[in-house]
Amino acid sequence: MxxxxxxxxxxxxxxxxxSFFAGCKDPSAKGxxxxxxxxxxxxxxxxxxxxxxxxxxxxxxxxxxxxxxxxDCEAGAQLAVKLFNEAGGVDGKMVELxxxxxxxxxxxxxxxxxxLVGDGVIVVIGEVASGITQQMKTVALEAxxxxxxxxxxxxxxxxxxxxxxxxxxxxxxxxGPVMAKFAFDKGLRRVxxxxxxxxxxxxxxxxxxxxxxxxLGGQIVAEESYQAGESNFGGQLTRVKATNPDGIFMSGYFxxxxxxxxxxxxxxxxxxxxxxGDGWDSAELISNGGDAIVGGFFCNHxxxxxxxxxxxxxxxxxxxxxxxxxxxxxxxxxxxxxxxLVLDALKRLAAADKEINSANLAAEIMATEGFKAVSxxxxxxxxNGDPAKRALVVEVRKDGFVFNKAYExxxxxxx
Amino acid sequence: xNSVLPLMAGIQLDWFxxxxxxxxxxxxxxxxxxxxxxxxMVYGVLRLINFAHGEVFMLxxxxxxxxxxxxxxxxxxxxxxxxxxRDVTSSPLNLVIMLLVAMAVCAIIGAIIEYFAYRPMxxxxxxxxxxxAIGVSLFLQYAGQLFLPSNPPPSVSQDVNPYQAVYTKVFSxxxxxxxxxxxxxxxxxxxxxxxxxxxxxxxxxxxxxxxLVMYTKTGRAMRAASHDFDSASLxxxxxxxxxxxxxxxxxxxxxxxxxxxxTFEGTTLQxxxxxxxxxxxxxxxxxGGIGNIPGAVLGGxxxxxxxxxxxxxxxxxxxxxxxxxILILVLLVKPGGLLGSNKVEKV
Numbered sequence: 001m002x003x004x005x006x007x008x009x010x011x012x013x014x015x016x017x018x019s020f021f022a023g024c025k026d027p028s029a030k031g032x033x034x035x036x037x038x039x040x041x042x043x044x045x046x047x048x049x050x051x052x053x054x055x056x057x058x059x060x061x062x063x064x065x066x067x068x069x070x071x072d073c074e075a076g077a078q079l080a081v082k083l084f085n086e087a088g089g090v091d092g093k094m095v096e097l098x099x100x101x102x103x104x105x106x107x108x109x110x111x112x113x114x115x116l117v118g119d120g121v122i123v124v125i126g127e128v129a130s131g132i133t134q135q136m137k138t139v140a141l142e143a144x145x146x147x148x149x150x151x152x153x154x155x156x157x158x159x160x161x162x163x164x165x166x167x168x169x170x171x172x173x174x175x176g177p178v179m180a181k182f183a184f185d186k187g188l189r190r191v192x193x194x195x196x197x198x199x200x201x202x203x204x205x206x207x208x209x210x211x212x213x214x215x216l217g218g219q220i221v222a223e224e225s226y227q228a229g230e231s232n233f234g235g236q237l238t239r240v241k242a243t244n245p246d247g248i249f250m251s252g253y254f255x256x257x258x259x260x261x262x263x264x265x266x267x268x269x270x271x272x273x274x275x276x277g278d279g280w281d282s283a284e285l286i287s288n289g290g291d292a293i294v295g296g297f298f299c300n301h302x303x304x305x306x307x308x309x310x311x312x313x314x315x316x317x318x319x320x321x322x323x324x325x326x327x328x329x330x331x332x333x334x335x336x337x338x339x340x341l342v343l344d345a346l347k348r349l350a351a352a353d354k355e356i357n358s359a360n361l362a363a364e365i366m367a368t369e370g371f372k373a374v375s376x377x378x379x380x381x382x383x384n385g386d387p388a389k390r391a392l393v394v395e396v397r398k399d400g401f402v403f404n405k406a407y408e409x410x411x412x413x414x415x
Numbered sequence: 416x417n418s419v420l421p422l423m424a425g426i427q428l429d430w431f432x433x434x435x436x437x438x439x440x441x442x443x444x445x446x447x448x449x450x451x452x453x454x455x456m457v458y459g460v461l462r463l464i465n466f467a468h469g470e471v472f473m474l475x476x477x478x479x480x481x482x483x484x485x486x487x488x489x490x491x492x493x494x495x496x497x498x499x500x501r502d503v504t505s506s507p508l509n510l511v512i513m514l515l516v517a518m519a520v521c522a523i524i525g526a527i528i529e530y531f532a533y534r535p536m537x538x539x540x541x542x543x544x545x546x547x548a549i550g551v552s553l554f555l556q557y558a559g560q561l562f563l564p565s566n567p568p569p570s571v572s573q574d575v576n577p578y579q580a581v582y583t584k585v586f587s588x589x590x591x592x593x594x595x596x597x598x599x600x601x602x603x604x605x606x607x608x609x610x611x612x613x614x615x616x617x618x619x620x621x622x623x624x625x626x627l628v629m630y631t632k633t634g635r636a637m638r639a640a641s642h643d644f645d646s647a648s649l650x651x652x653x654x655x656x657x658x659x660x661x662x663x664x665x666x667x668x669x670x671x672x673x674x675x676x677x678t679f680e681g682t683t684l685q686x687x688x689x690x691x692x693x694x695x696x697x698x699x700x701x702x703g704g705i706g707n708i709p710g711a712v713l714g715g716x717x718x719x720x721x722x723x724x725x726x727x728x729x730x731x732x733x734x735x736x737x738x739x740x741i742l743i744l745v746l747l748v749k750p751g752g753l754l755g756s757n758k759v760e761k762v
Contacts, residue, residue, distance in 0.1 A: 235726030
């Protein structure tokens with residue numbers, strides 16, 4: 001045992017990095033190169049509806065860091081199915097919602113999707129996080145089953161989707177520019193960017209924000225990165241402060257944004273405007289950010305104070321079915337929208353007397369036009385699965401999120 | 416060397432912010448030092464790397480959180496107080512209670528882990544004990560997922576922390592040009608009251624530790640066991656008691672570190688919370704010379720400063736990699752660590 005210490009340390013390093021990865025929040029799943037999937041049902045046309053019910057699947061993060069989103073998403077989906085069945089289902093045939101937990105992890109999202117496919121669902125709905133959805137996509141493509149993503153905003157999700165992959169949310173190609181335009185309209189000219197380098201969502205969002213803000217004539221004075229699970233941002237924030245920013249764009253999830261906001265104020269940057277994307281959307285943000293995050297702005301899919309009839313009907317129905325509680329995050333509405341959109345396509349399929357199977361359903365989903373969703377009108381016809389939707393900017397208050405401004409895609413993306 | 420040059424080209428040295436970055440590094444490093452002490456003390460006595468130490472740190476954070484809940488600072492209680500317009504101002508006494516409870520609970524957990532997991536392995540090969548330590552570490556992480564609140568990750572409410580004030584010492588004001596352009600950044604040092612208290616507490620804890628190890632009977636026994644475990648036991652030193660005391664001391668320090676990190680920095684907690692600080696503190700302990708108490712403190716500070724200086728150079732994306740680069744360099748150049756002895760072990 002001459003090199004005892006050396007050996008032990010080498011072991012330690014190996015184990016350390018092992019458990020380090022086990023603790024990862026969202027190992028990046030860029031490009032969805034998950035490889036081939038096995039164990040999916042047969043080949044060719046995917047599953048078809050047989051038996052007494054039509055099975056549809058949902059993958060949601062019912063545990064783990066993204067639980068607030070997953071729980072709301074499931075409640076929204078259950079509500080959509082319940083209302084649909086009460087209204088008579090598809091020509092009297094009931095729809096059955098099968099739910100699997102992704103545990104907030106990409107690889108578990110993948111196996112959850114495989115399980116659903118094995119159970120004979122004809123369509124899969126989910127997920128909220130882009131990293132998880134990337135993995136689900138590989139399974140859906142293999143099994144030739146349509147996948148409707150709920151809150152995955154990374155632009156790559158629908159790329160090479162073979163007419164199977166769609167979503168009900170806007171993409172980061174819109175979200176980043178919306179916040180860039182908002183910042184510019186607000187008079188901000190010197191913005192610093194903080195990116196969670198471990199999240200494909202965060203790196204993608206920062207990129208689109210930076211590009212658009214520069215195009216508009218603003219200046220990006222600093223770009224710093226951190227990683228999920230970190231708690232002390234002093235080093236990065238000192239660099240940011242030295243560049244005298246008037247705004248900071250934080251593209252990560254609420255878990256780190258709250259503590260970071262506090263440290264920004266503690267570092268003496270009291271008048272700097274804090275901004276972010278829909279990753280901020282959780283009541284936890286206000287609890288872990290305290291007064292520091294109040295007055296911040298982020299981009300969101302809808303707001304429960306809008307007076308559109310779809311919004312108010314959804315809130316009334318949701319309350320009636322969830323012991324009087326409202327969804328804590330936007331994902332309640334998006335989970336509902338994704339499910340309702342699928343059910344609407346099923347109904348059209350039945351009305352046209354076509355066979356109910358995955359291939360026909362996929363085509364029908366892609367033919368959706370002007371669907372009145374809670375989060376705004378959705379049209380998938382003529383797109384690659386990305387609906388052109390409006391985005392809202394909401395303000396963080398001590399007691400909740402308040403609507404500030406709405407942007408149509410045309411206003412934001414036009415030069 | 417050539418491959419390094421393009422990397423170096425991007426560096427813009429910002430001398431103005433260096434004082435602030437050194438303070439940042441000191442704060443981060445002091446927490447690493449506290450955790451590293453636990454690794455090094457156990458190694459000193461048992462020649463065992465206690466991989467579960469990061470998890471003891473995690474449990475310390477949760478203890479602080481749950482103690483703050485018990486004192487009326489849970490999210491529900493605070494929401495209610497906010498709705499009713501009640502005053503929730505905290506007092507330093509609350510923090511003292513959280514600190515002491517976290518230290519006590521961690522000390523007990525440390526002793527339990529030693530008694531049930533490591534003691535039966537005492538006379539087995541070293542690798543068996545090491546694997547046991549890894550097992551305990553994984554067990555605590557995944558048991559934590561089952562039993563500890565982590566959906567969503569909670570954090571200690573800042574309402575419990577009365578030390579919110581910020582001290583700023585300005586050496587020279589910033590010169591800002593047209594359109595907010597920075598002509599010359601300010602030279603200043605900003606530190607929160609919480610961090611000052613954290614640094615003071617770390618120094619006090621280390622002074623207490625030094626006293627315990629150098630001037631008490633248990634401390635002398637500890638040093639004897641560390642020098643030669645078997646001879647010490649032959650000379651009438653109760654080595655079981657010494658080992659338990661070592662685990663309790665090291666774990667209590669980790670508990671103190673976790674309490675201060677969660678309370679003053681507002682870190683969100685989850686069962687894997689201890690992994691990253693644990694690995695870095697372990698590197699700090701090896702860096703300083705594992706088994707050597709001043710070495711652990713030095714190693715922790717060097718680690719904290721190295722990380723912050725990498726960020727200072729503009730490479731925040733490599734901040735975590737630097738820990739492992741340092742570990743590899745130390746093992747190559749000076750396997751015994753900065754303050755460790757480079758003795759050859761007998762087989």
